[in-house]
Amino acid sequence: MAGSNGAKRRGLKVIGKPFHKVDAKVKVTGELKFADDLMLPRMLHTRLLRSTVPHARIVKIDTSKAEAYPGVKAVLLGKDLPTTYGALPVSEDEHALAIDRVRMVGDPVAAIAAVDEDVATEALDLIEVEYELLQTITSIQDAYAITEPRIHEYGELGNIHRRQVYEFGNVEAGFADADFVREDITFYEGSTHLALEQHASLAQFSHDGKLTLWTSTQDMHYLHRHLAKVLGLPGSHIRVIATPNGGGFGGKCDPFNHEIVVSKLAMITGRPVKICLTREEVFYAHRGRHPVLMSTKTGFKKDGSITAMHHRTILDGGAYGGHGVASTFYTGILQTTTHNVPHYKFEAVRVFTNKAPCGPKRGHGTPQPRWAQEIQLDRIAEQVGLDPAEMRKQHAIPPNSITANWIRIGTLALGECIDKVVKGSGWKEKFRKLPYGKGVGIACSAYMTGTQTPIYYNKMPHSGVQLKLDRSGGVCVYCGSVEIGQGSDSILAYIVAEVLGIHPFDIRVVTGDTDLTPVDLGSYSSRVTLMTGNAAIQAAERAREILRQAVSEKLDVPGSRLSFADRRVFDTENPEKGMSFVEAVWLAEEKFGTLGTTGSYKPPAAPGKYKGSTIGPSPAFTCTASVAEVEVNPETGIVTVPRVWIAHDIGQAINPLLVVGQIEGCVYMGLGEALMEEMTYRGNRNMVHKFPSFLEYKSPTTLEMCDVVTYLVESQDPNGPFGAKEAGQGPQLPVPPAIANAVYDAVGVRIDEIPITPDKVMKALRAKAKGKEGRYGPTVFPTCEMPEAIVVKTPFEGGDGKAVEREPALSRK
Amino acid sequence: MKQTRKKGNGRLQKAHIRLQVNGEQVEVAFAPHKTLLEVLREDLGLTGTKHGCELGECGCCAVLVDGKPVLSCLALGLAVEGHEVTTVEGMAQGTELHPLQQTFAELGAAQCGYCTPGILLTAKVLIEKVPRPSRDEIKEALAGNLCRCTGYIKIYEAVELAAARMAGEPGEPAKESIYGWE
Numbered sequence: 001m002a003g004s005n006g007a008k009r010r011g012l013k014v015i016g017k018p019f020h021k022v023d024a025k026v027k028v029t030g031e032l033k034f035a036d037d038l039m040l041p042r043m044l045h046t047r048l049l050r051s052t053v054p055h056a057r058i059v060k061i062d063t064s065k066a067e068a069y070p071g072v073k074a075v076l077l078g079k080d081l082p083t084t085y086g087a088l089p090v091s092e093d094e095h096a097l098a099i100d101r102v103r104m105v106g107d108p109v110a111a112i113a114a115v116d117e118d119v120a121t122e123a124l125d126l127i128e129v130e131y132e133l134l135q136t137i138t139s140i141q142d143a144y145a146i147t148e149p150r151i152h153e154y155g156e157l158g159n160i161h162r163r164q165v166y167e168f169g170n171v172e173a174g175f176a177d178a179d180f181v182r183e184d185i186t187f188y189e190g191s192t193h194l195a196l197e198q199h200a201s202l203a204q205f206s207h208d209g210k211l212t213l214w215t216s217t218q219d220m221h222y223l224h225r226h227l228a229k230v231l232g233l234p235g236s237h238i239r240v241i242a243t244p245n246g247g248g249f250g251g252k253c254d255p256f257n258h259e260i261v262v263s264k265l266a267m268i269t270g271r272p273v274k275i276c277l278t279r280e281e282v283f284y285a286h287r288g289r290h291p292v293l294m295s296t297k298t299g300f301k302k303d304g305s306i307t308a309m310h311h312r313t314i315l316d317g318g319a320y321g322g323h324g325v326a327s328t329f330y331t332g333i334l335q336t337t338t339h340n341v342p343h344y345k346f347e348a349v350r351v352f353t354n355k356a357p358c359g360p361k362r363g364h365g366t367p368q369p370r371w372a373q374e375i376q377l378d379r380i381a382e383q384v385g386l387d388p389a390e391m392r393k394q395h396a397i398p399p400n401s402i403t404a405n406w407i408r409i410g411t412l413a414l415g416e417c418i419d420k421v422v423k424g425s426g427w428k429e430k431f432r433k434l435p436y437g438k439g440v441g442i443a444c445s446a447y448m449t450g451t452q453t454p455i456y457y458n459k460m461p462h463s464g465v466q467l468k469l470d471r472s473g474g475v476c477v478y479c480g481s482v483e484i485g486q487g488s489d490s491i492l493a494y495i496v497a498e499v500l501g502i503h504p505f506d507i508r509v510v511t512g513d514t515d516l517t518p519v520d521l522g523s524y525s526s527r528v529t530l531m532t533g534n535a536a537i538q539a540a541e542r543a544r545e546i547l548r549q550a551v552s553e554k555l556d557v558p559g560s561r562l563s564f565a566d567r568r569v570f571d572t573e574n575p576e577k578g579m580s581f582v583e584a585v586w587l588a589e590e591k592f593g594t595l596g597t598t599g600s601y602k603p604p605a606a607p608g609k610y611k612g613s614t615i616g617p618s619p620a621f622t623c624t625a626s627v628a629e630v631e632v633n634p635e636t637g638i639v640t641v642p643r644v645w646i647a648h649d650i651g652q653a654i655n656p657l658l659v660v661g662q663i664e665g666c667v668y669m670g671l672g673e674a675l676m677e678e679m680t681y682r683g684n685r686n687m688v689h690k691f692p693s694f695l696e697y698k699s700p701t702t703l704e705m706c707d708v709v710t711y712l713v714e715s716q717d718p719n720g721p722f723g724a725k726e727a728g729q730g731p732q733l734p735v736p737p738a739i740a741n742a743v744y745d746a747v748g749v750r751i752d753e754i755p756i757t758p759d760k761v762m763k764a765l766r767a768k769a770k771g772k773e774g775r776y777g778p779t780v781f782p783t784c785e786m787p788e789a790i791v792v793k794t795p796f797e798g799g800d801g802k803a804v805e806r807e808p809a810l811s812r813k
Numbered sequence: 814m815k816q817t818r819k820k821g822n823g824r825l826q827k828a829h830i831r832l833q834v835n836g837e838q839v840e841v842a843f844a845p846h847k848t849l850l851e852v853l854r855e856d857l858g859l860t861g862t863k864h865g866c867e868l869g870e871c872g873c874c875a876v877l878v879d880g881k882p883v884l885s886c887l888a889l890g891l892a893v894e895g896h897e898v899t900t901v902e903g904m905a906q907g908t909e910l911h912p913l914q915q916t917f918a919e920l921g922a923a924q925c926g927y928c929t930p931g932i933l934l935t936a937k938v939l940i941e942k943v944p945r946p947s948r949d950e951i952k953e954a955l956a957g958n959l960c961r962c963t964g965y966i967k968i969y970e971a972v973e974l975a976a977a978r979m980a981g982e983p984g985e986p987a988k989e990s991i992y993g994w995e
Contacts, residue, residue, distance in 0.1 A: 018991045024918035027926030028910065028933065030861020030901035037860035118844075194961055196865040196873055196927045246863070246927030247961050279866040424994060485925025485962050656992045661921040661967055663993075668964030694870035694959060702952040705965050712993040 006652050006714040006723060013565060014498040015722045018657035021490040022509055023244070023483065035200035035216040035243040040272040043202070044073055046262055047120040047275070049110040049127050050284070051102035054354035054687035055151070056131035058100050058109065065126035066112060071119035074268050075127075076111040081264055083230045087222070087254045087359070089456050091161070091321025093152050096230060096260035102131070103151050103319035104354050105688050106284030108257050113265040113273050136354045136685050140293060140314050143351030144784050151319060151352040157785070161317055162328050162350040165789040166612065168336075168404040169797055171299075174308020174343035178299030180383060184376045185295050186752040187778045188368035188736075190316065191677035192288035193361050194699055197246020199285060200276040201259045203266035211267065212239045215259050218252040218482050219522030222455060224514045226255035231263055242512035245523075248484035249669070250360035253524050254287050254322050283692035287359030288679060290327055290350075291316040292368040295781040296376050302384050304391035308343035311335055312781065313369060315350040318357035324350050326615060327358065330365025333616035335373055336403035337446035338414060338623065339395050342796055344404045347786055354687050356679070360524060362669055363729050366447065367736065371754060374443035374737030378744065388741070389427055389442045392625075393418045396444075399715070404794040406608030406801050409621050411715035411725075413649040414444060417625035420647035420711040425627040432745060437632055441741025444625045447730030448618030449651075449720065450527025452603045461600035463531035464518030465539040467496065469547075469595040473582030475500065476508040477539075480520035481532045483511060486728050487658040488528045492536050494654055495721055499540035500547075501564030502581050518598065526726030529654060530619055531601045533721030538599030546595060550588035551579065604719070610792045610803040619719040622726050624648045626667075626734035628706075630742040634765060637758030639675055639743055640704075644735060647711035651725030660710050662727040667708045670735025672700045676755050752777025830894040834859070835903025843890055849883070850874045852890035853900060861901040861930050865959070872958030875931035876900050882935050901930035904937065912975040913937055920986055922971035924962035932958045936972045945976050966990075 007016025026032040063075045078099035086092040098109045110127050114120035134149045136142075137159050147158030155161040175181050201215035211233060217223050220242035228235040245252055258275045265273040277285060293314045299307040313331040317324045332346035363370075381388035396414040403409065421442065422428065430440045454462060466478040477496050483489045489509045497504040510516055520532055544564060551569045552559040555577060563572045570578025579587075589595055606617030626646040632639050644667050653659040676698035680690045691697050716723035736754055744750050749764035753776060760776040768774030791806070793799025828845040831838065834857060843856045850867070853859045853876065862885060865871035869887040876885045877899035904911040913933050916922070923929040932955060939946055939954040946954070951972050952965075960968065970990050978984035 020918045021921065021923075023926070024921070024923060025910070025914075027923040027929055028901075028914040028917045029905055030859075030930045032926055033860065034863070034927065036864075037854075039855075195925075196871060196959060196961055197863070197925070198865065245925060247925045249961065279868065279870075485927075487921075487924075657921045660990065660993050661924060661963060664964040664966045665924065665962050666964075669961070671964075693868060694866050695868070699959065699961070701957075701959065702955045702965050702969075705952075708964065708966055710989075710993040711995075 006716055012498060012722070014494050014504055015652070015654055016656065019494065019504055019655060021487050021658065022493045022504065023489055032244055034197055034246050035202060035214055036276045038202050038214055040202065040204060043272040043274055044113040044115065044269060045117040045120050046111055046113050046265055046273055047117065047124055048108040048258060048261065049124045051098065051105055051107040051109055053102060053131050053133060054105050054136045055134040056102050057134065058098060058102065059130040059132050061110060062128040063110060066123040069123040069126055071115040072112055072123045073115065074113040074265055076261060076265055078109065081230055081260060085226045085230050085255055086321050087323045087455070088321060088325055090325050093154065093321045094257065096257045104356055106281065106356060111261045111265065113269055136687060138353060138685055138687060140316050140351055141782060143353055144782050151354065155352065159352045160349060160784060161321060161352050162325055163786055164328065164612065165347045165786050166405065167345040167789040167791045169343035169794040171308040171310050171343045171345040175299040178307040179301045181297065181299045182379065183295060183297040184372065184379065184752065185778045185781050186372045186375065188292050188371055188754045190289045190291040190358060190679040191361065191673050192283060192286055192679045193249035193251030194697065195247030195249055195251050198277045198279060198282050199252065199256060199258065201262050202272060202274040203262040204272040205266040205270065210237050210239065211263055212241065213259060213263050214241045214243050216245050216252055217242050218245060218248045218484055218524060220482055220512055220514060221480055221519050221521055223255045223259060227260065227263055230260050231267070239515040242482040245482065245484035248523060249362045250364060250524065251287055253360050253522070256285060279694065280692040283689050284356045286318070286356035286679065287322055289361040290358040290365065290368070292331055293778060293781065294369060294372040296372045298376060298380065300380050304381060304384055304386050305395050306339055306341050309335060309341050310345040311369065312347045316353055317350045318353055318355040320357035322357045322359040324359065327360065327365040329612065329615040331369045333405065334366050334446060335369055336405050337407060337409060337621060338397065338444050339377065339392065340397045341404055342794065345789065349784060355681055363732050364525065367673065367733050370445050370733045371737045374734065375740050375752065378441065378741040387431065389418055389422050392444050402607055402795045405616065406613055406792065406795065407616050408607050410719060411651060411717040412446065412621055412623050413713045413715040414623040414625065416713050417623055417647035417649055418444065420713065421625045421627040421645040424709055424711065425629065425645040427627055437634060437746055439742040439744065439746030440627055440629050441738045441745055442625065442627050443734035443737035443741060444623065445730060445733030446621050446623040447726060447733060448525060449530045449620040449622060449726040450603060450618055451525045451615070452606050452617040453614040454521055461602050462527070463520040463535040463601045465532060465535040465599045466518050467539045467543050467597045469543055469585050471586045471589050473585050474508065475502065475506065476510060477536065478510045478517045479532050480514070480517040481511050481528050482523045484523045486523065486662065487655070488523060488532065490658065491529050491533055491654055495533050495536045496540045499537060499544055500581070502567050526729045529724055529726065530720050533654070533724060534601040535599040537721050539597045542597035542599065546592055547584045547588050550591045551584050554587055607801050609801040610790055612790070620651060620717040620725045622649050622651070622730045624731045624734050626738045628735065628738035628742045630739060630746055632743055632746040632761060634747055637761035637765065639756055639761060641671055641706040641739060643707040643709065645709045646731055647713055648727065648731045649713045649715050649725070650727055651717040651720045652714050652723030653712055654722065654724050656712060659712060659727045663710045663731045664708045666731035667735050668700060668705055670732045671706060673754060674736035674739040674756055676757065678755055749774035750777070828891055830891065832893050832895060833897040835899055845891055847890045848886050849888040849890050849893055850885035853885060859900050859902055863927050863930055872931045872935070873928050875934050875958065877934055877938065880938065882938050899934065901933055904933060911937070912978050913972065916971040916975040920967050920971045920974065920990065922963060922967040928958060928960040932960065932968060940976050940979060944980055946972065
């Protein structure tokens, strides 16, 4: 069924309709102000002096010449901002400016505020920094081998940031039960968000002691807390305004050093201070996809069912913690959410290296293991002689399951998604039947609609919405969510309009301002539609109740008989009897005084009770199935993708037009990661980015982008607002493995390393021609000493969600 | 990185030129090394023109000079003296949107909206030259404009719809592009 049918069935007027976005018109006219479009009188400009070396002690910094340079108003050093911060409370390992140590090329060591950007840039050259070089940690292998020097003084061993081992059930027993066991080692290269808007911030500190920061951030609320901590100001004196993001994709989630620096410079100079990073600086700011090396050992039966899986990952984290601890969990925690896995062991390691720090990029930590799993499932299907689409459908976990690792899945229409793409793509006529050089591949995935746990522990709502109504009939929605292009402002208008029976474009939406809007945790983890949507429904229903009382009294009609639709409030049984929405608000204001309501949302508790069980659970899971068709030129190794079919269980499309747009964007980004995007460094140990520019960092242009055939499946999730689930991240996940599987179908070689570049295809083809294994990819999975596993009995074994108490004599490795 | 300027020796440093911007005659003074992008944004307040790299690689800053697309980050402000520059602010007639702006809004072709001004202007020139462009012609014309949000598909559809409407044909978007396929 096409999107919006569910809404039509239920008589909804706004939900499920393809309204344009509330900000669409101001975006097409250039009227919308992004952070760098803001200019204030007396504004100063900032540039950062960045480290040119990957790992060093700072012996001396001399800023005297820069300070004396005409037009320079302030020079800032690390000692001026001594407090550490970082996205997660467990890894607050950053300084706004390096104090005595640089850990990567691009680490900022000094900042200059000057009358214009040119003067600031010129003055940077006058700062003298003396470095004492330290050994550089360039890779996972280095991080395992070199324990001194340590990039950070915290963490586990040497340069290992994080190690974790979980065993759900008993994988050895599961392997013993299998007909076959196979282990595949794969690698997914890092990539960056490449949002077109360069990060920009503008700070103003007024003489009343209040700081305002306009900035291109996805996570305004968390940034607000970090600013308070690092600047030593009360949170109540700081106002963060999240300007509309010119693309985020996870790249504007972390609190950034430049945001803190301009705030401090505004406090010092008493003038507005602005910064806009250059594109090269944005590459080093990064926080993108972790490079992940994976080993996936899976036991399976002849019917394609999995008996056990032991999945190991190593993440190359770069120079800082950031969101990395969460990323580490995500490289394994969702492996159980599509194909049934009764016993599951997950080991993960994150290392520090002297490179730009990795973090959350669309799919946060899950595209890498999903790729590993889906290309292995393709091999499994071949090994047992099953059609990979059929096999996936056969063993798809049913809705309302609890997985081995205690993730509760609600609605999940995976079988229906598989059916859609199989039928649409003509899978049965194509798979293993196309001529050499052409192929199709399939893959599936599941993804969270928001996380159950906020980044710092608290019991407060994850999202808040306030509504203001007044006698003009005007309705204003206030919410701390941040519009990053996904349409979060529009979602609020659609939902409130639906509940109040008015038109979405009658509503004003105010978002992303810590002074004006109630807290919402931010635009990450695909949480916004579900959480702000539920909060908006609550606030709007409360407002509707107020209006209902006033109108009921006036018309002498029982409140339960009143309907709200078409900008009217009327008697359902006698629709002529009623009044305009404006009159209803007027009456309510007379009766109750000034009108305002609030709504809030907090996700339900998850069933897992073991340490670490808070990462992974979500109020609702989406699932996606995708078929990719590829053409591989065996002479050049060039892979092109003419078309991708993709079916996504959206729950309910709040607006199908926006959902289809998100899915097409996911396919695009998956295609880029599959074929060309790579965040790599020069190999001379200087760890300079190989190509920090749009020209050389390859991303798909119109000429590489494939056709996309999108199917929306609406499973109506009871936890979602009007049944809705996420669309912005999940649909990316199956695209790279579907392409890899299609490459195998086309030319019979397995490329076990993303991106699938022509050189890798050629190497695999040549190996095959010589009678060797037709494969390109890693062959060795390095090991380090791991802690003992946290063992949790699965729901299938009658577990209670808690870890098994370990007695010393019984503990297992 | 910008070159170090020679320090002033008491003389005025700014260049002063006259040009047409969005149909209006304007005079503007600016440091002579400034790019057209900087002059438009910083000296003329036309921040509708965006920048993603300032190296001529992303297409965000495309404007029209005498009706032809130009990457404003690669052109000197001085080079447009006496020329006609069109920015996104010049596309709508009063409050009436250009058909491309209308279809970009209608079809969700602007997600974050950051690449949109450059793409709108590039597409405008395409339709002026090729009134009913094929999908391949659209791809070719927009190959220098990067977009990270949309996967370009809604952009193609919006260009096609606008072209149809401008040719006086009944322009309705395809059902699949709004609701997905059955």
